[in-house]
Amino acid sequence: MTKPPRTRTPRRTPAGDRYKWTALTNTTAAVFMSALDGSIVLIALPAIFRGVHLDPLAPGNIAYLLWMIMGYRLVQAVLVVTVGRLGDMYGRVRIYNSGFAVFTFASVLLSFDPFDGGHGAMWLIAWRVLQAVGGSMLTANSAAILTDAFPEEQRGFALGINQVAALGGMFIGLVAGGLLSAWDWRAVFWVNVPVGVFFTVWAYRTLRETAGRDRGRIDWWGNITFGVGLSATLIAITFGLQPYGGHTMGWTNPLADALIAGGLLLLAAFVVIEKRVSAPMIQLSLFRQRAFTFGNLAGLAISIGRGGMQFVLIIWLQGIWLPLHGYDYGDTPLWAGIFMLPLTAGFLVAGPVSGYLSDRLGSRGLATGGALLFGASFLGLMCLPIDFGYWIFAVLITVNGIASGMFASPNSSSIMGSVPASLRGVASGMRATFQNSGTAVSIGVFFSLMIAGLARSLPHTLTAGLEQQGVPAHVATQVGQLPPVSSLFAAQLGVNPVQHLLQPSGALTHLTAAQQHALTGSEFFPTLISGPFHSGLVIVFAFGATLALLAAIASLLRGATPAAPKTPGPRTSAARTPVPRSSAAKTPAPRTSGTATPSPARTDSPTTGTTTGETPPCH
Template sequence: MFMATVDSSIVIISMPAIFRGIHLDPFAAGNISYLLWMIMGYLLVTAVLVVTLGRLGDIVGRVRIYNLGFVVFTLASVALSFDPAHGGKGAMWLIAWRVVQALGGAMLMANSAAILTDAFPARQRGMALGINQILALSGTFIGLVLGGVLSAWDWRAVFWVNVPVGIFGTIWAYRSLREISARQPARIDWWGNLTFALGCGLILVSITYGIQPYGHDTMGWTSPKVLTGLIGGVALLIAFAVIETRVPQPMFHLALFRNRHFAAGNAAALLASIARGGLQFMLIIWLQGIWLPLHGYDFADAPLWAGIFLLPLTAGFLLAGPVCGILSDRFGVRYFTTGGLLLFGLSFIGLLLLPINFSYWAFALLILLNGIGSGMFSAPNTSAIMSSVPATHRGAASGMRSTFQNSGTSLSIGVFFSLLIIGLANRLPSALDSGLRAQGVPAGVAHQAASLPPVSTVFSAFLGINPIETLLKPSGTLAKLPAHNRDVLTGKEFFPHLISSPFHHGLVIVFATAAGMSLLAAVASALRGTPKATVLEPAAARTPARPVAKTEK
């Protein structure tokens, strides 16, 4: 699980090195799509396939699918590190093999929690699932540090690091893991699988294109392609819900959502995942694009130091997760999950009150509290969800839990990038125009540079790149300016100072929204009931004599 989630973030922090390695200009027309798909392709596949692969584990064996996941993941990591092409073709190679790698990661994610739930008794389940869940969540942030360290050496090392772990894990899993769950022979629900995968896929793909410019608009939410994808995705998910109530052996028993513990746990997990995903991206932009350059760090070194300065966040996960998982086995989950989410939300309020050029110790304390709150919630919540479903459906339930969590991360990119770009669009053009003219840039050139979509500025900050030279180079303006003005424009502080005020305006909107989502998640968690058996009946009560599935209290 740690390896699977590390790869959801290790590429994010390594993107500047990867773009340089395959000789791809991140500011050239259309190349933003490559950047987004390198990130979103992995998240999309893991979000879409985990329920199907979890259900397949219920049918053919969870350990079998889990072990196969190791093999697929490792082979894809090898292929990624041997990218033979450059430019757009090199990017497409990486995107394609990231999708294959995500297939292996989805096999691991879909079945790991179900295998642990089978293996551990109820009194130890919170501890076991807590370790699993916290390593999964901490992997997303440790990936930032690993990506920064490895990409500073060689961008291919970002993918090499998986290979020895994958080989060891494959051999160990095939030698050591045994199938202890009872298999449930069943026909595959093709229509359910198809409508669910296409519905989720269309929505997440539409979000990816929605945050890109469209025509003269700063974002693509009015694009017919995006609107059609969103409407079609929702329609397919509605069709999925109808199908699942009518087929004799559905991919996922929607009756599980009648259990308040299962439904509330997944609702809280989705909202918390959206807030957490937004935090990750906003902090990277804040550190790489503004704070680190203002404190003397070169743009090229910013990814490495951003990962290091985010370590308190990971430390909070690792401190709180296992401890709260163990304690929840004795004292119940509600106080830990609800209390953790409230702490999680309060940390967002603290972050939005920080000045843009903050004191690091205040920042470190707030992200530490954010990590502790997230750890308090995640481990007990996972234990509660998995303990509330029948043993025969743990694979599908684990997949649905992962879908909510992974979809939340993908949704967060669309939600928070859109909110940030809206905030920037109101203030950035005038700040950029006046800042460039103050350094002697002709008014026409400054106006043209200021008219570019704010998303380009967001991604330059996200990549830790100073875009001023790229913006002015085509016009030859830099070469005509005095040396002092040229040095100021291409130095470490001009661009960060320029975007600080507009970015902080957008950041306040983002963190206020994340705090609100955390509060809603806390309400959902507080409303959960006591775990109880979920009655699963065949569709339309076709076989009344079928025994009722039960779970332990």
Template sequence: MLLATVNSSIVIISLPAIFRGIHLDPLEPGNVSYLLWILMGYMLVSAVLVVTLGRLGDMFGRVRMYNAGFAVFTLGTLALALDPFQADAGAMWLIGWRVFQGIGGALLMANSAAILTDAFPAERRGMAIGVNQVAAIAGSFFGLVAGGLLSEINWRLVFFASAPIGVAGTIWAYKSLRETVRRTSGARVDWLGNATFAVGLTALLAGVTYGIQPYGGHPMGWTNPWVLAGVVGGAAVLGLFCVIETRVAQPMFHLELFRVRAFVAGNSAGLLTAIARGGMQFMLIIWLQGIWLPLHGYRFEETPLWAGIYLLPLTVGFLVAGPLSGHLSDRHGARALSSGGLVLSALAFTGLLLIPTDFPYWLFAVLIFLNGVGSGLFAAPNSTAIMNSVPAGQRGVASGMGATFTNAGMVLSIGVFFSLMIAGLADTLPRTLTAGLTEHGVPSAIAAQIGNLPPVGTLFAAFLGYNPVESLLAPTGTLASLTPADAGTLTGGSYFPNLISGPFHHGLVIVFTLAIAISLLAALASLLRGGRYVHEDEPTPRKVVAVGES
């Protein structure tokens, strides 16, 4: 699990080095799709496949599927590191193998919680799943630091670094793991259900992904007919999937599980929490890389690494709370711990909303630490409660459904949070940027042209560790005509952060307000789960032997 999530986030922080390595400018309008798919392809494929692969684990063996995941993941890692192409072809190679790698990640995520549930009795599952959850969340933040360090040396090391772990893990898994429960006998694959689920969820999440790209003179793509078709059509196909699942003899997912209160409440809270938390990582990275770190003397090229380091209190908070909450949930159930953790996360979001854009770091560190503690209090008890609520024969598909809600929530969160941030910036950034450039000698026509560019380009520049003003002015050739003083001011470390801090904070208020509301809604869903509940499978009927029989 650590390997899967490290590899997901390690790419986020390494994208500038990766694009420089394949000689491709990610900020050119035609290359934004490459950027989005390298970021989102892995998560999208994982979200789509985990339920199917969890069901296959129930049918053919969870350990077998898990072991295959290690092998697929490692092969994908090696292929990514050995990218032989440059420019567009190099980007397509990376996207293709990231998608392939996502299959391996889905095999791991779909079956890990089910294997742990099989291996541990109900009174010890919380601690075991807590350690697993800690590995998952910690990996996503350790990946940020590892990516920043390795990409400074060579971008291929970002992928090569995972290969030894993958090879060792594959060998270890095949040698050490054994099936502990009987596989579902006589089961058949629900091909129609699998197909409609994959098509519907892919269309929906792809539509959300493309919704944050500019279209037809608009700062975002929500008026794009293809985006609307993906979102509406994907939702309709998912509705058809639900109908199919009620009609087939052996469905991919047994919808009667949604009659189990603990299962519904846990997954609802998990989806809402993923939406609230997923985009937060990107917002905090942009906040640090685009504003705070440059204002405190860090060069734009250094900010990806330092953003990962300065976000470590978030990981520490989760590491402190995760195993402890898992252990306590074994005794007291999930409701109080999970709901309380979500309320604490909402309070931390409120604090982040209230601090100034150029904050004192100790206060920022305390707030993200508390957010990490809140996430840690929620995650392990919630996952344990979900897995405890289902029959043994459906643990794989239940684990996959939980992972689907989490991964889909992350993708939706990025689309929603970026859309809200872009909408907030679109209100104020054009006139702020135009006026600031004109004040320092940029011709008014060029200043207006740059000011009216879609804000997503500015966001991605800050996210990738580029100097946004320099990146915007360089193609126009204007820098050479400016006085050295004006050119130095515009491309310096403090001009852009001071320029964007007002518009960015306006967008941040919108984003974090929504995160607070969703966190509180998730806490309410968690409260509705009821008391501690463990599904008891029917014992195997014993043959009654009459007196005198042998």
């Protein structure tokens, strides 16, 4: 007896089914946690360094500080494409659920540190790397899970919420790090444990595979050349920011040059390999889609600008503006996060709204307008004096947050809607790679520009200022030769470097009470650094505005959002029966158990694209 054909398959995702909201809630929590941990440590670093008894300004400890900041982003940038590809092969939900478990396990190990000093820092860096592996598994597959679960007309809204959670987590982490570290530095890792356990269990119980799998092979040579090449390039940035051979930065370090050259060669070899292997790690053919290529290029430029701006604003607030307004150095990390809340608020409002509008108006106009507004906010910040009025600053960073939200959601929707369903995992990973690589590169680019600006005048300014307050010339010269990167990180860590560096020499004890008060007060160092810092700011913000303009051009070149291309496979040989355009726009072609009947591609649709070559969602 022949069994009747199945009418309900595991890939069923009705538009009204509550499963899509379950997927949205779980993946939103996942990307929020992953992004939160990328920034929560940034504010909590002073408490962490005190907790493991590590002097943040000791020359050899700058590397620990850099790796605490960049290690997490580096790992995510390298792995997201690989784990996205694994999701396409073995199931996106399976890889995603495993990522939740890995992330939670690493958070447990981070919440206690049995060592002190450098060993304690290495413990944290190592487990942060494992935590980033879990975060990569979450972020690489979350957008693909949502794209599978949501119908086309709601996809922009869902991806917008997801993207807002990811970038919002970066900014909320700044405040959360200050609040939690004020209680206990381990609390910045404890917070992940109960949340991670709950959502791990919930994900295993509720999420299901809703799309077919691409049963290919793992491209080992592609994975190796890509992973090692990108890692070498990003690691070189950490060496480039550290002083070397009497220079303020390490870009003359042969090791840094060798890592960059070797990394770029491996990345070039990766492209050659991907063109020749039968089962490539990434589908280079995806770059034939204008929306995919130019969307990722625009996203990379915005990511570099946004990541660099975040660090610069924190240093500006913590190191100069807040001390000048009477805030104690120990309190500046927390208040810097609070004063940056308008940036987060603007983004949280604009992100979902722009995602909703992109489903109706299209992605190109919103994303392009967001990039232009993003650049305009940089120009406004560039015109501010160092000791600005807060309300104009709040307006400008609110505009910046709104611009980021206007760009992020439509851009992600356009990218994900331009690829076939079976490659959404790897496409999501590639999108995340561009974003995370941009954030990591932004640290090197913006800090290098800032350090170059400070190096021209800070040593002389600092030395002269110390001598005017009675500090002996040899001590003032020694402090003045402090690498500018140390001064920047001192400001970021809420440390008064003048007091910190004069105490070991005993110079403070030989000064008058008035001189001691002036040197250790909240205004001496910020006043000295204001002039050199402003010169660096102008360069940094001008570069950010240029990046935003390039992003706007790339976004404009993406063209009208096309239908998602077919995945090559057995179905391509089926007979193609054209559907009249007049009926295709209103009534979908009837589904049968026989030959598929594709609808013509829509080039003028304002939605995020269609999924062809796959069973359409049931309605």
